[in-house]
Amino acid sequence: MSDAAAPTVDPAVMAQVETRWRQVQRRLERAGGAGVRVVAVTKGHGAWAVEAARRLGLLDVGENYAQELVEKAAAFPPEAGLRWHAIGRLQRNKVRRLAPHVHLWQSVDRLPLGAEIARAAPGAAVLVQVNASGEPQKGGCALAEVEPLVRGLVTLGLDVRGLMAIGPTGPPEDARLPFRRVVALADELGLAERSLGMSADLEVAIEEGATMVRIGSDLFGPRPQRRDPAGSDGRDR
Numbered sequence: 153m154s155d156a157a158a159p160t161v162d163p164a165v166m167a168q169v170e171t172r173w174r175q176v177q178r179r180l181e182r183a184g185g186a187g188v189r190v191v192a193v194t195k196g197h198g199a200w201a202v203e204a205a206r207r208l209g210l211l212d213v214g215e216n217y218a219q220e221l222v223e224k225a226a227a228f229p230p231e232a233g234l235r236w237h238a239i240g241r242l243q244r245n246k247v248r249r250l251a252p253h254v255h256l257w258q259s260v261d262r263l264p265l266g267a268e269i270a271r272a273a274p275g276a277a278v279l280v281q282v283n284a285s286g287e288p289q290k291g292g293c294a295l296a297e298v299e300p301l302v303r304g305l306v307t308l309g310l311d312v313r314g315l316m317a318i319g320p321t322g323p324p325e326d327a328r329l330p331f332r333r334v335v336a337l338a339d340e341l342g343l344a345e346r347s348l349g350m351s352a353d354l355e356v357a358i359e360e361g362a363t364m365v366r367i368g369s370d371l372f373g374p375r376p377q378r379r380d381p382a383g384s385d386g387r388d389r
């Protein structure tokens with residue numbers, strides 16, 4: 153890894169991200185979530201966004217697309233201490249390439265995917281993604297399928313840390329009930345980690361018991377349009 157290739161951030165952009173981060177911190181504090189883990193979602197932005205996060209001490213970085221995660225991870229040396237979170241819809245054929253980089257697989261929603269992860273990264277830490285709002289276009293397994301899936305993943309030797317969910321499209325308040333159901337289920341299953349909430353609904357997520365939020369646009373600004381619709385993050389905006 154050559155230092156010459158280390159990603160840089162324009163100072164003006166860095167200042168802007170810093171200002172946004174302070175705003176996000178204030179929102180987190182006000183909602184009573186000063187201690188929650190913040191995953192900086194850099195998808196759609198260049199490696200500059202990862203470097204900006206790193207400089208702010210945000211070492212948990214979330215990416216949706218395998219190619220982007222692998223490319224960005226390769227741009228940073230291990231000493232950077234970044235922890236990569238796979239948060240997007242995962243295809244089994246991408247797992248092997250991702251495995252050397254991923255710290256936490258947040259979007260495991262079916263057993264065959266878990267089996268592939270267990271093969272490529274035995275004992276890996278995973279979250280089960282739950283489709284708590286029941287919107288068909290969203291990833292995640294149905295609430296009723298979570299318990300058997302968790303059991304299956306544990307049998308595969310995976311370290312199931314908790315549950316992850318994406319709030320429904322619409323006003324933030326619409327996420328409250330789905331998040332509440334996910335937290336109740338995590339309680340029931342004895343799972344500590346609850347990855348809930350994004351830029352728009354982080355307050356609701358924290359009020360309902362999130363231990364981790366995933367923040368993209370409120371840190372790095374709007375994402376450039378993506379041409380590939382298959383890579384959609386499931387949020388129509």
Ligand SMILES: *Cc1c(COP(=O)(O)O)cnc(C)c1O
Nearest residue numbers: 193239350351366367368369385
């Ligand atoms: C894009 C994305 C985020 C971040 O969304 P923002 O609204 O930009 O904060 C969080 N989680 C998942 C799963 C995503 O796809």
